[in-house]
Structures are given as structure tokens and as C-alpha cells.
Amino acid sequence: MRNLMLRATGVALLVCGAASSAYATDPTAKWCQGVKIAAFPGGPQGGVFANNVYNGYRQAELDLGPSVTYYFSNWDPNTMLNQLQQAIATKVDGIAFMGHPGDDATDPQIDKAFAQGIIFTTANTALPKAQAKYGPEGMGYVGAPNHAAGYALGAEAAKRAGIKSGDEAFVWGLKGQGGDRGSRTVGVIEAIEKAGGKVIYQEIDKATDADPNAGTATFVGVMKANPGIKLVVTDHGALTANVGVYARAASLKPGQVFFAGFDMSPNTAKAIKDGYQDLVIDQQPYLQGYLPILNLCLTKKYGFSGLDVNTAGAFVDPKNVDAVAPLAAKEIR
Template sequence: MKQKFTRFAALTAATVGLSLAAVSGASANEPTAKWCSGVKIAAFPGGPQGGVFANNVYNGFRQAEADLGPEVTYYFSDWDPNKMLQQIQQAVATKVDGIATYGFAGEPATGPIVEQAFAQGTIFTTLNTSLPESQKKFSANGFGYVGAPNYAAGFALASEAAKRSNLQAGDSVFVWGLKGQGGDRGQRTVGVIEAFEKAGAKVIYQEIDSATNADPNAGTATFVGVMGANPGVKIVVTDHGGLTSNVGVYAKAASLTPGQVYFAGFDMSPNTAQAVKEGFQNLVIDQQPFLQGYIPILNICLTKKFGFSGLDINTAGAFVDSTNVDAVAPLAAVEIR
């Protein structure tokens, strides 16, 4: 019995020694600055350089580049899905280590490019607008998504606006969106419309044209025309960060007073914060686009350096209104929120 105990004790001591050695070895890996140095990434802020929302994403990209150390090339696409698709193809051709982009062009157009990217060793991940089939296929290889679940976000915004404005069945609402855009992006507008239809509202819909998509000021005449033809509109939803930032301009051009129409939209900006304070903008979903830039760069670095799978993160967790805008406005002013 004593011999068996001695043998067990020896084995136990050896096991403990190995465990301690493993712990000691793990602790020898000290934190490293710029640990993603040498990794080349193509990053897509989405809109025009300096534009609303796109600049917040760009700031997130740049902060991640500064923190982590990769070499990042930026592609600005003017919110044009076809232009973005061409730029993605260009980025794949340069054989970068990773691509962080929107899924605006949809799965049929983008899926084959995703296949090509992973086949050559380029990590592909999305922000703001998902490519669910590609993500399902390549998640283990680093394909992630950072942004809102778009249909759910649209439905939530419209439902909250209906509740807060005491919308009644038969009331008119104006939805200005991108229902015609392919894939997941169009589903956000669909979510807005279906929530209002569920509430029994009469939906007046206007697709955002390409000129207004690139420059919100181009849509002022359209807004004035729609509101003039429908004087009883109770709620307006702008399903576009740039248009939401221009609500004050639209309202004044249409001779609306603060509170006359309930405005709800997507994304914070300095102008949106000001419109909330002035009483024109009533409700905003904050998608936190800075995170939609920062985290995809981190995702690519984690996959490239350590083999981690893709991250899936919902960034649209909060509403902004007059009760909390003062906390967000200073960050919106520097295009972080």
C-alpha cells in the first residue's frame, strides 16, 4: 500500500510540475504593442470621404490601425453598391490579408468574390450590412459581422416611433429608404414599413435616389414635394444616416415647426444631435458606426495572427432622444458616436 501511495504521489508531483511549467510558459507571452504589424487590410468606410456615418466608420478603422499596427488601404464608394463591388474586386486582386466591407451588393453578386478571397488566403468580413450565407460558410475562417440585424433594427425603430407618437390606425407615415437595394441593406427599410403596416398606418414610400444617396442636400426638393402632397403625415422615417443628419434642413424647407411631425431615423452625427436639441429630430437608433470600423480590423488581425473565428456583434443597442442626447452629442461632434 505504501508503495502504491509513493508511486501516486510521484505521479501527482510530476503532473503539478507540468501544469506549473505550462502556466509559467503562458505568462511568458507578454502583451505586444502593434501586434498586427505586417498585416495588409483593405477597408471600406462606405460613403464619400468625410461623409456622415462613413467618417465615423473611417475613424474606427484608423483608430484600430493606430492601435494594432496593420497597413490599411481605404476605399470610398459614395454609397454606390456597384462601385463598391468593383473596388472589392480590385482589393482581392491585390491579395491583401483581409477585407472589411459592407454587403451592399448582396449575396449573389458578392458571394463568388468571397469564395475567391478565402481561396487565395484573404480574410473577408462585413460591417453594417451582412452576407449571411457567406458568413455561415466561412465563419470558422474569420468571416464575421459587426452592425445591426437590419430588419430587426428597422422594425424596432418604427415600432418605437409609433408608440411614442401615439400613432393610430389610418394615420399616414412617410418612409424614405432603400427598399430596392439588394440583400440585407434593403431589409432594414422593409422592417420599417412592415412595422407601420402592422400598426395599421398608411405608408407613403419614397426610394432614396442615387443623387440623394451620395448628397442628402439633393433630396430637399423631394422631401418638400412629398410633404406638400401629404399634409397629414404624422411620422417621417429617414432610413439613411446622411438623410437623418439633414432633417433640420428638410423640415425648415417644408416650413415645419419642431414637433409638428415626428421624425425618426438612423445614426448620430453633429447635425442630428443639433436637430434633436432643436426639437425637429425625435428618435434615433445609434448604430455606433465607430465600432463598425474598429472591430472588423480587430477581427481580421485576430484571425490572421491567431486563427480566431469571425466575430458577430450587434452594435445597435440604444435609442437617442431629447432625454439623453447631451451625453452623446460631444462624441457625435468628434465623429465617434
């Protein structure tokens, strides 16, 4: 009887041991503490979209525990490249970058970073050549598949605006920037032209890229010169947030022209409710901040490969804006 009890106790101990080994790692608070990261929100400090990305970065910093230094670039690719060189020189553990300068200009710096043991990942604008090369070492992408997102918005806007053969549409974008970012504007144009629309195109100049109010005169001029425009697409979150200003400056009434654009913001939500903005594709920029920090921490601590996440999965319009507006007011959506 005693031997049976001993054997039973031994079996119980083995089972307990197996159970405890299955849960060998307990959840750990601030598990990325001690890791140094350089993060690029993209635009001006406090600016539309850039602030949502920044809020995502800051929440990840708080949740996970790394030390993060921020670089605001006014959406200027040359500024981003100069700041990237500075970040690499500080010997951080990881860099969360926006790929606006493109592969050709950025990849030599990415090579340098990985050679020094610095993990590099991207958001908002992809660097596909570098990602293909360094994905196993932690380089991912969090954002929209830009050409597809541009095409989706252009097609949906053309459909809802009732664009027919020969109808005029004004596209205000960044085609000239080239690369993945420029491909989003190309996608918008291709979709409208496929629907039969005649595209009037205007490149967003550097001043308007940094401050959307600087483009008011440009918008008014285009609309006055082309009074038949039925559809306007603003391929820039800050310009989309300024649609109410542009429309009033051009003496447009709500609903007179169909407006479509990228990215939610408090002003965009208001423009939708006021009847000026009709359709927005939501890139969820908060995730473009939070997830790259998570990516870098997972790679640094556990050797995971890069995350690849499509954040542009939904449209916002007058029917569903009430669900998103409170989060837009907090600069989360």
C-alpha cells in the same frame, strides 16, 4: 536537513515554472504589424456615418499596427464591387467590406478571396450566405441585425408619435436595394403598418444617397402632397443628419411632425436639441470600423473564427442626447 532544503527548493522551482508557463504570452504592442488590409467605409470621404466608420478603422490601424488602404464608395453597390475586385488584385491579407451589393453579387468575389488566402469580413450590411460558409475561416459581421433594427425603430416611432389606424407616415428608405440592407426599410414599414399607419414610401435615389441635400426638393414635394403626415422615418444616416434642413425647407415647426431615423452625427444631435429630430437608433458605426480590423488581425495572426457583433442596442432622444452629443461631435458616436 540539507536534503530537505534541496527538496523544498525543487518544489519552489516547479511552482515558479508552472506560474511562468501560465503566462507564456506577454502583451504585444502593434501585434498585427505587417498585415495588409483593404477597408471600406461605405460612403463618400468625409460623409456622415462613413466618417465614423473610417475613424474606427484608423484607430484600429493605430492600435494594432496593420497597413490599411481605404476605399470610399458613395454607398453605391456597383462601385463597391469594382473596388472589391481591385482590392483582391492587390493581394492583401484581409478585406473589411460592407455588404450592400448582397450575397448573389458579392459571393463569387468572396470565394475568390478565400481561395487566394485573403480573409474577408463584413460590417453594416450582412452577407449571411457567405458568412455561414466562411465563418470558421474568419468571416464575421459587425453591425445591426438590419430587419430587426428597422422594425424596432418603426415600432418605437409609431408608438411615440401616437400613430393610429389610417394615420399617414412617410418612410424614405432603400427597400429597392434588396438584401440585408433593403430589409431594414422593410422592417420599418412592417412595424408602422402593424400599428395601423398608412405608409407613403419614397426610395432614396442615387443622387440623394451620395449627397442628402439633393433630396430636399423630394422631401418638400412629398410633404406638400401629403399634409396629413404625422411621422417621418429617414432610413439613412446622412438623411437623418439633414432633417433640420428638410424640415425648414418644408416650413415645418419643431414638433409639428415626429421625425425618426438612423445614426448619430453632430447635425443629428443639433436637430434633436432644436426639437426637429425626435428619435434615433444608434448603430455605433465607429465599432463597425474598429472591430472588423480586429477581426481580420485575430484571424490572420491566431486563426480565430469571425466575430458577430450587434452594434445597434440603444435609442437616442431628447432625454439622453446630452450624453452622446460630445462623442457625436468627435464623430465617434
